[in-house]
Amino acid sequence: MKILVPVKRVIDYNVRPRVKADGSGVDLANVKMSMNPFDEIAVEEAIRLKEKGAAEEIIAVSIGPAKAQETLRTALAMGADRAILVQTDDQVEPLAVAKILKAIADEEAPGIVMLGKQAIDDDSNQTGQMLAALMGRPQGTFASKVEVSGDSxxxxREVDGGLETESLKLPAVVTTDLRLNEPRYASLPNIMKAKSKPLATKSPADYGVDTTPRLKVTKVSEPPVRQAGVKVANVDELVAKLKALGVA
Structure with missing residues (x-):
């Protein structure tokens, strides 16, 4: 069985994003970029499934600029077998991403498409669900545990009321949540080996997908600064302040 793992290049989660002076978007100049953390969890889980003998090949896919090769090399260093970069400088929206992934999945015929539940840059949480719908495959979202047995x-998955367990017939789409696993660090030997692993470069046109944005960003701004809180000496003072605010 093959596992297809889409990964996205995003601003590193340790970096505080800066808004451009003209409010047209987020400033990416000289900013550290890395693999989307939820996608990193998906790569790790795919590797673990392969180590258990449930998968034979892991294919990492990224859709983005040429520099996304670095993200794919990270996935290869972690343990993916080969990679595909769909190179474009467009701001690709979730529906276009899902269409491209469907075309790749039609070619590769993976048993599982495993991807992060959302990207930390736009927080859309749409691609996995859209992909499952386009492919007509069952889906398991927000996975905190994944077990493969035979053809299922x-x-x-984590839900508001606790945990929900679903059995999906393969092929299927799975999106990973934070508590599924802790991704491994790529060792230096594996980083060196990743440089020789195959990485194919394609374009959206190769898959017949138009990546022209359907949405227009009118303005990006920083969230308002929170006002400092006020300390109170006792409960009576707290109640008095709440009454003054019309809360109590």
Whole structure:
């Protein structure tokens, strides 16, 4: 079985994003970029499934600029077998991403498409669901545990009321949540080996997908600064202040 793992190049989660002076978007100049953390969890889980003998090949895919090769090399260093870069400088929206991934999945015929539940740059949480709909495949979202047995995969997912367990017939789409695993660090030997692993470069046109944005960003701004809180000496003072605010 093949596992297809889409990964996205985003601003590193340790970096505080800066808004451009003209409010047209987020400033990416001289900013550290890395793999989307949820996608990193998906890569790790795919590797673990392969180590258990449930998968034979892991294919990492990224859709973005030429520099996204660095993100794919990270996935290869972690343990992916080969990679595909769909190179474009457009701001690709979730629906276009899902269409490209469907075309790749039609070619590669993976048993599982495993991707992060959302990207930390736009927080859309749409691509996995859209991909499952386009492919007509069952989906397990927000996975905190994944087990493959025969021609099915059991996904334990986090819901508001606790945990929900679903059994999906393969092929299926799975999106990973934070508590699924802790991704490994790529060792230096594996980083060196990743340089020789195959990485194919394609374009959206190769898959017949138009990546022209359907949405227009009118303005990006910093969130308002929170006002400092006020300390109170006792409960009576707290109640008095709440009454003055019309809360109590």
């Amino acid at each position: 995969v059991t996904v334990t």
